[in-house]
Amino acid sequence: TSDEDKTLDLKLYYVEMGSKFTNTYGDIDSGFYDSMITMFRDVVEACDKDEEVFNKYNERSFEVVNESEGIGWGYSDCLNDYYYLIEWLNN
Numbered sequence: 183t184s185d186e187d188k189t190l191d192l193k194l195y196y197v198e199m200g201s202k203f204t205n206t207y208g209d210i211d212s213g214f215y216d217s218m219i220t221m222f223r224d225v226v227e228a229c230d231k232d233e234e235v236f237n238k239y240n241e242r243s244f245e246v247v248n249e250s251e252g253i254g255w256g257y258s259d260c261l262n263d264y265y266y267l268i269e270w271l272n273n
């Protein structure tokens with residue numbers, strides 16, 4: 183799609199649902215988490231580039247980071263690392 187906002191929303195939704203699935207049913211495999219990390223990185227990069235995007239997606243992104251706590255395969259660490267790279271958090 184050429185609608186960047188809806189694409190970001192869908193990417194973040196994918197990560198939200200993947201995290202909820204894991205917290206409900208248990209660990210999956212590394213490929214599953216790698217795909218969610220990639221989607222989350224895309225959202226974080228968009229947030230880092232544009233304060234309006236950051237303001238729109240920050241609360242949900244922060245919640246995803248919190249929901250990832252305790253999930254294995256380095257997933258939680260990666261989400262946490264990416265999230266705290268956002269420049270707007272440091273302003």
